Amino acid sequence: MAPTLELLPAVDVRDGQAVRLVHGESGSETSYGSPLQAALAWQRSGAEWLHLVDLDAAFGTGDNRALIAEVAGSLAGDGIKVELSGGIRDDASLAAALATGCTRVNLGTAALETPEWVAKVIAEYGDRIAVGLDVRGTTLRGRGWTRDGGDLYETLARLDSEGCARYVVTDIAKDGTLTGPNLELLKNVCAATDKPVVASGGVSSLDDLRAISALVPLGVEGAIVGKALYAKAFTLEEALKAVAAA
Numbered sequence: 001m002a003p004t005l006e007l008l009p010a011v012d013v014r015d016g017q018a019v020r021l022v023h024g025e026s027g028s029e030t031s032y033g034s035p036l037q038a039a040l041a042w043q044r045s046g047a048e049w050l051h052l053v054d055l056d057a058a059f060g061t062g063d064n065r066a067l068i069a070e071v072a073g074s075l076a077g078d079g080i081k082v083e084l085s086g087g088i089r090d091d092a093s094l095a096a097a098l099a100t101g102c103t104r105v106n107l108g109t110a111a112l113e114t115p116e117w118v119a120k121v122i123a124e125y126g127d128r129i130a131v132g133l134d135v136r137g138t139t140l141r142g143r144g145w146t147r148d149g150g151d152l153y154e155t156l157a158r159l160d161s162e163g164c165a166r167y168v169v170t171d172i173a174k175d176g177t178l179t180g181p182n183l184e185l186l187k188n189v190c191a192a193t194d195k196p197v198v199a200s201g202g203v204s205s206l207d208d209l210r211a212i213s214a215l216v217p218l219g220v221e222g223a224i225v226g227k228a229l230y231a232k233a234f235t236l237e238e239a240l241k242a243v244a245a246a
């Protein structure tokens with residue numbers, strides 16, 4: 001039997017607040033209050049993972065490093081696995097991220113702009129490093145998804161050859177829109193790599209999660225869920241039950 005799809009409820013932090021964006025665009029925020037309270041709510045609902053994003057660090061508008069460390073530290077200390085994303089681009093930001101106790105970090109822009117550094121940290125930290133492949137069509141986007149950064153499949157082949165352990169794949173056109181995941185993209189990425197893939201962006205319903213679960217045999221390992229949980233399209237408890245039964 002295929003393993004159960006992992007669910008990663010998202011807490012995206014901007015200016016100290018948990019927010020949701022549409023298409024990852026700065027200025028499209030809806031605020032949902034305290035990131036720590038949001039994270040603790042997902043923990044109470046049975047989350048095994050948390051996807052925690054420092055949007056200010058991703059956009060280059062500052063950072064929420066202390067708050068992120070507090071949230072990651074609180075949850076990781078309680079046995080929740082934390083995936084940390086946003087603005088991790090050099091030794092200092094990577095050291096700060098890993099020091100939070102997170103299970104892994106997600107590198108985005110660095111994989112496009114400083115490939116030698118990314119190859120070095122992949123070799124050093126193994127599966128504590130994932131790479132976020134954030135795409136419009138098949139073009140990667142970096143710097144908070146604001147700048148083009150090359151071809152998805154060329155970059156994927158390069159990262160595979162360097163031993164990258166895992167990819168977090170986001171269709172930016174779907175992100176924060178509640179219009180369903182891009183299943184074709186996920187299938188295509190799974191066909192291009194043997195490494196596990198975490199799906200991100202667009203989940204709107206339990207049926208979407210069941211559809212992503214059907215891709216587990218192809219290599220999809222997990223799904224990040226943001227807006228649907230905040231908009232109460234379903235509860236995390238319902239989502240965990242749905243994927244366990246899929």
Ligand SMILES: O=C(O)c1ccccc1NCC(=O)[C@H](O)[C@H](O)COP(=O)(O)O
Nearest residue numbers: 010024058144175176200201202226227
């Ligand atoms: O992850 C990043 O580094 C990032 C950078 C810039 C804008 C957005 C970014 N992440 C957004 C997410 O990871 C979302 O939380 C996730 O894709 C969930 O999407 P959805 O379920 O559609 O709300």
